[in-house]
Amino acid sequence: MNTCIHCGAELKLRPNWHVRKTIQTLNGPLFVAGRAKICTNAECSHCGTRYYASQVWALSLPDSSYGLDVHAYIGWRHEHDQRQLVEIQRELNEKGIEINERNVGKLYRQYLALLGASSEEVQKELDAIVAKHGGLIIGVDALQPEGHGSLLYVLYEILSGTVVSAIQLEPPNEQELTNWLLTYQKYPVLGSVTDGEERIIAALRAVWPTAPRQRCQEHFLGNLADEVLGYDTELRQQMRADLGGLPKSSDFPDDSAFF
Structure with a gap:
């Protein structure tokens, strides 16, 4: 978000981090950090309002050092595959995630809370x-x-950076996503941010047809990088082949040989 949703003025980046932590994910440790932006337009009715980095909330719950993918793994293995929590702990340890059985149980309870729709506290927020x-600006990530x-x-x-709810689907389909979001249709939505998945976009369009939608910049740039990576690898291989015949710097004669 680059402009204030109330006055349209450019937001200023705050110097301090509102979140800065390392989380354990199924793909390894991940350092995440986010800095808020603030409206400094003195004529704006919401001058001083802070807007937080949104993608952080899609990776990890506040005050948690584990990624949401770990929550999903624990929930699926326990509910679908009937694995005991101690078995799941061993599996996660084998994947390089440091966690004990007690914390596996804690993450499982958080997983159930997410699936159980928003609490009274979340609704108040x-x-x-x-x-x-x-209105709200909502994000949906998979x-x-x-x-x-x-x-x-x-x-x-x-x-607000509030994690509202979650749903786990296999296989995912548009109607189930729509039914899930209908729970929150009573809230006016000013806009939404998604990863570009067509099922999510269709569900958002069905529930909030007039709300603007934007693709998450991180996912967009990541997809661009995936496309570029292939060309970059090919170019590096070609350069290595073309330049491979040149002598290394240590193979050049001493400077004295040129005089």
Whole structure:
């Protein structure tokens, strides 16, 4: 988000990090950090309002050092595959994730809370955001536990950084996503951010047909990088072949030989 949703003025980046931590994911440790932006337009009715980096909330719950993909893995293995928590702990340890059985149980309870729709506390937070800004800006992201066909969809509110709810589907389909989002249709939505998945976009369009939609910049740039990576690898191989015949710097004669 680059401009204030109320006055349209350019937002200024704050110097301090509002989140800065390393989380354990199924793909290894990941350092995440986010800096808020603020409206400095003195004439704006919401001058001083902070807007937080949204993608952080799609990776990990606040105050958690584990990725949401770990929550999804624990939930799926316990619910679908009937694995005991101690068995899941061993599996995660083998994947390089440091966790004990007690914390596996804690993450499993958080997983159930996410699937159980928003709590009264979350609803109060959403009501407060609507009262302050006139609506919500929501994000929907999908996480896939390693080696499983199910997807964990996470719904979060961007202005407040509130993780609202989650649903795990195998296989995912548009109607189930729509039914899930209909629970929150009572809230006015100013806009939405997604990873570009057609099923999510269709569900958002069905529930909030007039709300603007934007593709997540991180996913967009990541997809561009994937395309460029192939060309980059090919170019490096070609350069290595073309330049491979040149002598290394240590193979050149001493400077004295030139005089």
